[in-house]
Amino acid sequence: MEIFLSNQLFIYLFSEGILFVLNIVALLGSLSILKSWDFNSTKPKQYKLEKRTYLIVLIILFSLIFKIFLLPYFAYTIDSLSSIVPGAMCGAGVISANEYGNILLFLKIIILFFIGIWLIINKMDQDAYNYPFIKTKFWFFSIIFVLLTFEFVLELIYFSNISLLTSVKCCSVIFGVTGDAKIPFGLSTVMLLVIFYLLYILNIVLSFQKNSLLLFASSLLFLYFAYLGVENFFGTYIYELPTHKCPFCMLQKEYFYIGYFLWGTLFLAIFFGVSNFVLKLLIKVELEVLYKYSRIFNTIFVILSSAYPLAYYIKNGVWL
Amino acid sequence: MKKLLPILIIAVIIIIVITSISKQNPMITTQEGNTKKLPIEIIPNHFHDIECAMTIESEINSAQAISPSGKTWFFDDVGCLMKWLEDKSFKDEAILWVYAKDSKTWIDAKKAWYVLTDKTPMKYGFGAREKRGKNSIDFEQMQLKMLRGENLTDPRVRKKLLGI
Numbered sequence: 001m002e003i004f005l006s007n008q009l010f011i012y013l014f015s016e017g018i019l020f021v022l023n024i025v026a027l028l029g030s031l032s033i034l035k036s037w038d039f040n041s042t043k044p045k046q047y048k049l050e051k052r053t054y055l056i057v058l059i060i061l062f063s064l065i066f067k068i069f070l071l072p073y074f075a076y077t078i079d080s081l082s083s084i085v086p087g088a089m090c091g092a093g094v095i096s097a098n099e100y101g102n103i104l105l106f107l108k109i110i111i112l113f114f115i116g117i118w119l120i121i122n123k124m125d126q127d128a129y130n131y132p133f134i135k136t137k138f139w140f141f142s143i144i145f146v147l148l149t150f151e152f153v154l155e156l157i158y159f160s161n162i163s164l165l166t167s168v169k170c171c172s173v174i175f176g177v178t179g180d181a182k183i184p185f186g187l188s189t190v191m192l193l194v195i196f197y198l199l200y201i202l203n204i205v206l207s208f209q210k211n212s213l214l215l216f217a218s219s220l221l222f223l224y225f226a227y228l229g230v231e232n233f234f235g236t237y238i239y240e241l242p243t244h245k246c247p248f249c250m251l252q253k254e255y256f257y258i259g260y261f262l263w264g265t266l267f268l269a270i271f272f273g274v275s276n277f278v279l280k281l282l283i284k285v286e287l288e289v290l291y292k293y294s295r296i297f298n299t300i301f302v303i304l305s306s307a308y309p310l311a312y313y314i315k316n317g318v319w320l
Numbered sequence: 321m322k323k324l325l326p327i328l329i330i331a332v333i334i335i336i337v338i339t340s341i342s343k344q345n346p347m348i349t350t351q352e353g354n355t356k357k358l359p360i361e362i363i364p365n366h367f368h369d370i371e372c373a374m375t376i377e378s379e380i381n382s383a384q385a386i387s388p389s390g391k392t393w394f395f396d397d398v399g400c401l402m403k404w405l406e407d408k409s410f411k412d413e414a415i416l417w418v419y420a421k422d423s424k425t426w427i428d429a430k431k432a433w434y435v436l437t438d439k440t441p442m443k444y445g446f447g448a449r450e451k452r453g454k455n456s457i458d459f460e461q462m463q464l465k466m467l468r469g470e471n472l473t474d475p476r477v478r479k480k481l482l483g484i
Contacts, residue, residue: 182347185337185340185341185344186340186341186343186344187336187337187340188340191336191340194336195333195336195337198329198332198333199329199333201329202326202329202330202333205322205325205326205329206326209322209323209326211326214326218326218330221333
């Protein structure tokens with residue numbers, strides 16, 4: 001429980017608490033709108049609902065955009081806790097301090113995807129004159145709210161179960177740098193890189209072809225192989241150490257916080273890659289601009305990751 | 321061609337993954353059921369040393385320990401075997417095999433002779449021989465030296481034995 005005395009954690013949980021209260025207010029408003037909304041009606045109730053919609057959307061918008069900024073802050077909080085959790089050298093040790101950490105991180109990323117989709121639907125709804133997606137977006141917010149509730153509870157359980165007396169594992173143990181770390185499917189590093197770059201090309205080709213279903217699938221595959229690529233190859237050049245295979249240490253000051261940019265661009269690349277297919281499912285709309293953003297962020301991520309090994313090779317004349 | 325490109329890329333990725341899976345050679349740290357308690361043939365890069373976590377690349381310098389139940393552990397260096405064995409409850413009953421460099425066969429570790437200056441994977445320096453040599457020591461002495469840290473990893477011992 002002493003962990004709650006950490007400044008960063010206090011600020012984080014306080015912000016999360018306020019957002020959760022705002023979300024409850026927004027949910028109640030959303031439900032009343034869902035119950036009585038009829039755009040064709042000319043009754044005062046509908047007029048009142050339209051005015052209330054503006055407020056509710058504003059609350060949701062504020063809370064969800066704030067949530068986006070809270071994910072990097074969560075990573076920063078976790079990283080800062082590594083200085084007080086015994087054994088932890090970076091966020092990896094703190095996240096795996098108990099069984100809830102990794103589930104929480106996964107849930108946060110999923111929620112962020114949902115928030116992104118909600119923001120796009122909301123933008124399209126507000127740009128139209130007759131609120132065409134209002135019911136979809138409030139239903140969708142209700143689903144997000146369920147996830148947010150689950151996340152908030154999980155957060156409280158996770159943080160209250162981090163012991164400051166028991167040692168946790170450091171990243172070199174978690175990510176197996178003691179010599180037995182293996183890339184899944186028996187892939188060699190070279191083959192992993194071949195798949196990484198092939199998937200990047202595939203994403204670019206599919207985004208030009210506007211094939212949302214295949215782009216959805218290849219983006220998810222790219223997420224997996226890009227993570228493996230950073231963990232097993234690109235990350236080692238960030239640390240300039242062949243045995244250091246941690247996806248968290250790069251979030252630290254010593255590596256110029258490059259992890260935030262790297263993981264951030266990967267997230268955006270994947271998000272824009274999958275979003276058109278999800279939008280098609282939800283509101284039967286496809287946006288050209290999302291394909292363009294997918295290409296841009298995929299390219300930034302690949303350039304950013306590849307720059308480290310290349311710079312190392314140019315400087316030293318050898319690979320790690 | 322443009323339409324075929326994604327299919328081609330997907331096909332290449334699938335081929336790479338399937339080929340890698342089929343080539344996969346799972347690492348083995350222990351092997352159960354060795355009731356005859358005979359040494360198991362070392363397949364290069366297939367066995368894992370539980371003590372130092374290194375992959376065993378060759379049977380040269382390697383060792384094996386077999387518990388009374390027939391469970392076998394593999395080591396890339398005799399020194400690793402000694403370190404690992406020390407706190408095991410069955411250390412007196414365990415069957416220990418070492419690969420002798422002179423006869424190129426597996427021999428009982430307790431009957432082997434050990435030179436102190438071999439080039440071994442973990443640099444402890446203990447090399448097993450079937451026949452007694454000029455400066456070789458027996459199993460008990462080797463075990464004692466290893467556990468005391470009197471091996472080539474100690475700069476003073478290295479200086480004394482190799483002059484470097």
